[in-house]
Amino acid sequence: MSKPLAERFDFILLLGGLSALTALTIDITAPATGVIARDLSVAESLGSMIVGVYFLAYGVGQLFWGLLSDAFGRKKVLLISLALFAAASIGAALATDFWMLIGFRAAQGLSAGAPVIARAIVRDIGSGVVAAKLLAVLMAVTAIAPMIAPIMGAGLLVLFSWRAIFVFLALFGIALLLLSAFNAKETIKETRPERFSIGFVVHAFKYLFRQRDFLVGMGISSLTFGGYASILSLGAVVVEQTYDLPPSAFGAIFAIGAIFILAGTVIVRVLVGRIGLRNIGVLAVSILGLATLIHAALFFTVPTLNVFWAAVCVYMLAFGMILPSAQAVAMEPAGDMPGFASSVLGAMLMLAGALGAVVAGALLDETHIAISGTMAIFGALAVACFVAARLYDRRKAKG
Numbered sequence: 001m002s003k004p005l006a007e008r009f010d011f012i013l014l015l016g017g018l019s020a021l022t023a024l025t026i027d028i029t030a031p032a033t034g035v036i037a038r039d040l041s042v043a044e045s046l047g048s049m050i051v052g053v054y055f056l057a058y059g060v061g062q063l064f065w066g067l068l069s070d071a072f073g074r075k076k077v078l079l080i081s082l083a084l085f086a087a088a089s090i091g092a093a094l095a096t097d098f099w100m101l102i103g104f105r106a107a108q109g110l111s112a113g114a115p116v117i118a119r120a121i122v123r124d125i126g127s128g129v130v131a132a133k134l135l136a137v138l139m140a141v142t143a144i145a146p147m148i149a150p151i152m153g154a155g156l157l158v159l160f161s162w163r164a165i166f167v168f169l170a171l172f173g174i175a176l177l178l179l180s181a182f183n184a185k186e187t188i189k190e191t192r193p194e195r196f197s198i199g200f201v202v203h204a205f206k207y208l209f210r211q212r213d214f215l216v217g218m219g220i221s222s223l224t225f226g227g228y229a230s231i232l233s234l235g236a237v238v239v240e241q242t243y244d245l246p247p248s249a250f251g252a253i254f255a256i257g258a259i260f261i262l263a264g265t266v267i268v269r270v271l272v273g274r275i276g277l278r279n280i281g282v283l284a285v286s287i288l289g290l291a292t293l294i295h296a297a298l299f300f301t302v303p304t305l306n307v308f309w310a311a312v313c314v315y316m317l318a319f320g321m322i323l324p325s326a327q328a329v330a331m332e333p334a335g336d337m338p339g340f341a342s343s344v345l346g347a348m349l350m351l352a353g354a355l356g357a358v359v360a361g362a363l364l365d366e367t368h369i370a371i372s373g374t375m376a377i378f379g380a381l382a383v384a385c386f387v388a389a390r391l392y393d394r395r396k397a398k399g
Contacts, residue, residue: 065113066343217330264320
C-alpha cells in the first residue's frame with residue numbers, strides 16, 4: 001500500500017474499469033444496432049443513432065464532469081456519475097419505443113463522467129512519460145472491451161434480447177460504483193469550488209486553445225476517433241448487408257480488430273520511454289496515413305471481407321497508438337486544471353465520434369463504403385492536422 005498510486009495494481013485496475021465504461025457501453029451495442037431498429041419498427045439506418053447520440057451526449061456531459069471534479073473532488077463526483085449512469089441504463093432496458101430508448105441512451109452519455117475523471121486522476125498523479133505509460137495501460141484495459149463487448153452483446157442477443165445488454169450495463173455501473181466507494185482515493189490536493197463558474201470556463205477555454213500541444217493532440221486523437229466511430233455505429237449493418245454475416249458473427253470479427261487496438265497501446269507502452277512521445281506520434285501518424293490510403297483505394301472497388309477487414313485492422317492499430325500518445329501530449333499544458341482539460345479533450349473526441357457516425361450513416365448503402373469512406377475522410381484530416389503542426393513548428397523555428 002506504500003507504493004505510488006501510479007504503480008498500484010488495484011488502483012490501476014479500477015482506473016481501467018472506469019476508463020473502459022464508455023468503450024463497453026458503445027461496443028456492446030455494436031452487434032445490436034440493426035436488430036434494435038427492426039424490433040422497434042424504424043429504419044436500420046437509424047440504428048446508428050444508438051451510437052451517435054451517445055457520443056454527442058457524452059461529449060456534452062464531459063464538459064461538466066471534469067469541471068465538477070476539479071471544483072468538488074474526484075471521488076464524490078465520480079460516485080454521483082456512476083449512480084446516474086446505472087439509473088439511465090435501467091431506463092434504456094425498459095424503453096418501449098425507439099425514441100424513448102434514444103432518450104435514455106442520451107442520459108447514459110450525459111451521466112458517464114467516469115472516463116474523464118479517470119483521465120484527470122492520471123494527470124493528478126503523474127505527467128509526461130509517466131502519464132503516457134499509465135494512459136497506455138488504461139488504453140490497453142479499455143482495448144479489451146472491444147474484444148469482448150461485441151461478443152457479449154451478440155451472446156445476450158441470442159440468449160435473451162437486446163434489453164439484456166442494458167441490464168448488463170446497469171449491473172456494471174453498480175459494480176464500479178461499489179468499487180469506487182470502497183477503493184478509490186481522492187487525488188486532487190485542493191478542491192476549487194470557485195472554478196464552477198462561467199468566468200473560469202471562459203478563461204480556461206482561452207488558455208487551452210492557445211496551447212499548441214493541446215490543440216494538436218486533441219485534433220489528431222479526435223479526428224482518428226471519428227473514423228473509428230464508423231465501425232462502431234454501422235459495422236454490424238455493413239457486414240450483414242455486404243457480406244451476409246449475422247450480427248452474432250460481427251462480434252467475433254470485431255474482436256480481431258480490437259486485438260490491433262491492444263497491440264497499438266502495447267507499442268506505446270514499450271517504446272514511449274525509449275524514443276519519446278514525439279517519435280511515437282510520427283510512427284502512429286505514419287501508420288494512420290497508410291490506413292487512410294488503403295481505405296481511399298477501397299472506396300473505388302469492392303473488396304472481399306478478408307481485404308476489407310485487414311484494412312480496418314490497420315486503422316485500428318493506428319488508433320490504438322494515437323489515442324494514448326496524442327492525449328498525453330494534449331494534457332501536458334493542462335497545468336492546474338487537468339479535470340477541465342480532460343473534459344474538453346473528451347468532449348471533442350465524442351463530437352468527432354458523433355460526426356463520424358453521421359457521415360457513416362450518410363454514406364450507407366449495400367457496400368463497405370460507409371466504413372472505408374469515413375475512415376479515409378477522418379484519417380486524412382488527422383494526418384493533415386499533424387502535417388500542419390509540423391509546418392507551423394518549422395516556420396516558428398525559422399523566426
